Amino acid sequence: MSKGIVSVLRFTSLRLRLVVVFALVALTAAVSASGIAYWLNREAVLKRTQDGALNGFRQEMQNRAATLPPRPTQDELRRTAEQMASGTAGYSVLLVGERDAGKPIVGASNPDEFTLADVPSSLRTAVRTKRAVTDANMFPYHLFWQRTQRGSTPYLVGGTKIDGGGPTGYMFKSLAAEKADLNSLSWSLGIATGLAVIGSVLLAQVAATTVLRPVHRLGEAARQLGEGKLDTRLRVSGTDELADLSRTFNSAAASLQKRVADMSAREEASRRFVADMSHELRTPLTALTAVTEVLEDEQDSLDPMIAPAVALVVSETRRLNDLVENLMEVTRFDAGTARLVLDDVDIADQITACIDARAWLDAVDLDAERGIVSRLDPRRLDVILANLIGNALKHGGSPVRVSVRTELSERVAGDVGTDEEPETDSGDDTWEDAPEDSPEDSRAGEDLVIAVRDHGPGIPEEVLPHVFDRFYKASASRPRSDGSGLGLSIAMENALIHGGSITASNSTDADGRVDGAVFVLRLPRDASGIARELRTRGSRGGVEES
Structure with a gap:
């Protein structure tokens, strides 16, 4: 139970809250910055790769595929596809032509790597769709691309059709190298984020120590003040808010010390007055008591008109005597x-x-x-x-x-029924020096x-x-x-x-x-x-x- 309470107190401490806040702020900032940097770099890498590959593919389609006859043979398509893929772009090429109407033929640079089945149907539909030529659209066919994935390897697939009845070409480029580069970048950003969080925790510890040291001194001074050490003061240094708080504490402590001193002086004067008054009253009360005792003894022989007054004097004298004795007893308690x-x-x-x-x-x-x-x-x-x-x-x-x-x-x-041995207090003189079998x-x-x-x-x-x-x-x-x-x-x-x-x-x-x-x-x-x-x-x- 006590360990749980200590852990809760530690968890709710100001130092821990400062460290957690610093760590969360640093984590949020680092993750946001890393996420933005990763996204920007990813788009830049992929755009550069795909632009280079698509531009090269478009140029090869214009230079090689456009020179093929309207009804090419499969060998011509294959040789042209191999020539288009033989460059430094690193992609595979697939050319689709027609031997007769409605009888397509396919030539692939690498049939084991890239076939027509690897081309998404949505991309094939977009490539084959002929559009009206207008001032805003100068070509009936356009180059389209799409990112796809085979297993765990990402690929870029692009395609276009030669105007005027030429073959349709598709390119297939692996993005594995780019993925590896992006993975390395993500690991680097993750390490940077972790280092940023660790640095923020260390910085939070330093900041917490700087902030909490004056707070701890203030708490200790307040505790001493509560224990009655009214001369407790804080050392003031600096011009920040904590210094203002220390000055306010010192001012409050000085004011409290002065008020307590004034109250103690007035209380002491009041006790002294009551004690002195009680002592001074005892002398005349002694004489009055003696007189009232004589009057009480003679009360039966007094005039009936005077007897009630004498009885009242006797009663009030005794009451006054009791009051004085009680006041003296009270002053002894107050004075300790x-x-x-x-x-x-x-x-x-x-x-x-x-x-x-x-x-x-x-x-x-x-x-x-x-x-x-x-x-x-x-x-x-x-x-x-x-x-x-x-x-x-x-x-x-x-x-x-x-x-x-x-x-x-x-x-x-309170000790009866517990499983623990009762602790002995060697300093308790309730039984000090008592014989072992004493009453x-x-x-x-x-x-x-x-x-x-x-x-x-x-x-x-x-x-x-x-x-x-x-x-x-x-x-x-x-x-x-x-x-x-x-x-x-x-x-x-x-x-x-x-x-x-x-x-x-x-x-x-x-x-x-x-x-x-x-x-x-x-x-x-x-x-x-x-x-x-x-x-x-x-x-x-x-x-x-x-």
Whole structure:
């Protein structure tokens, strides 16, 4: 399959197309020129030969055949035919006379070579036909000729009749020598055509190299530009179209580099502003939180007119505190400083602790076996679970069901059932320095899958692609809500830093009706190998082992 793809790519390459086009143009031109040259030479050779033979035959008919008596004998016809054929013209002669009316006699110079049967009937009819003498036609009989073939040898047959009742003469000349000359000419033209095609292919290779070298450099520069090397530039030489294209590329690359630099600077300034603002807000928020805690403790003893306002202050302060914490977490992800603190975690215990800490035990059903241990960051896993379960409780409907299972990772599952030996990656530190029979071996190549399902109205189809977007809220008419629009986004970032993912979809009942939303968290059971991945991506974050 791969060889076929490579051959197709080579066949459709620009170099091959240039060579084929040059070869076709050269072949067409050479064949046309050779065909025209062959046709012209053929007509010239045949015309020269037949004109010489026919003129000589006409002269012999006038000088010898015209001197015969009106009723010649067969011997006289034969001797005259031999005399006419004895010249340098190289043709045979046949004379036809009449001994009596309606009794023709034939005299041939060489009966073994040329007989009356070799003369086409159409030529004999034309020669014997008498025409009226006019100002435009001074003779009743004319000289006619025709090319014929005996076997593989071409011949010229000509004939005429002596005016005034003389004999009718026919000549028969072989054109074998002319055919041999024309065959030699055709071979010469064929060789010339082949040399022209070969020369055009070589010329096409040179032209393709000259044209494609700048194109290759342009493609390589575009690839480097796509890889993020924005300082890539082309060397410009000449004043042709390719030089103009190189200048345009350099101009576009410089403009792109400037825009990316400006955007990076603005993005960095924006992140710095959010981070600084979040840090600056933490100090007054700490004081506000302390005050709200005191007010909340004294809320029962406050004036009923003031209690609602105090409750609102407490609620909004907590909401603001959560928003600031979320913003700080987002800035850490954007800056690449988020870190994993790995530990062996019993997933069932971790989910139970998350639910218990938030007083959700009565609203959540847990389907998880004890003893499923994964090497993850427990704090970040808690953040993911809290956001997914809290979102299900807030926007879905009870009961919320959390189920846990393990599966082969997609990479390992793709190797199952193949005939080839799986390749080992000596640089993968997911299992680096692990003992041969260590517990990590049982987790290698496995994924932890946690599904959170509610029984609410589900997620609208137009909202599904945006549920993990920052600050996205399904209802634009309710911009103020309990959430900040960052929870699911932070959950996704925490999953990604583990090398995992989160997907959202709707579940349906037997009748095809939507009966809730399902969020599926997929994480590697051992996230140790993420360290090398983070370093490869150039992240400033990392992994800490505990």
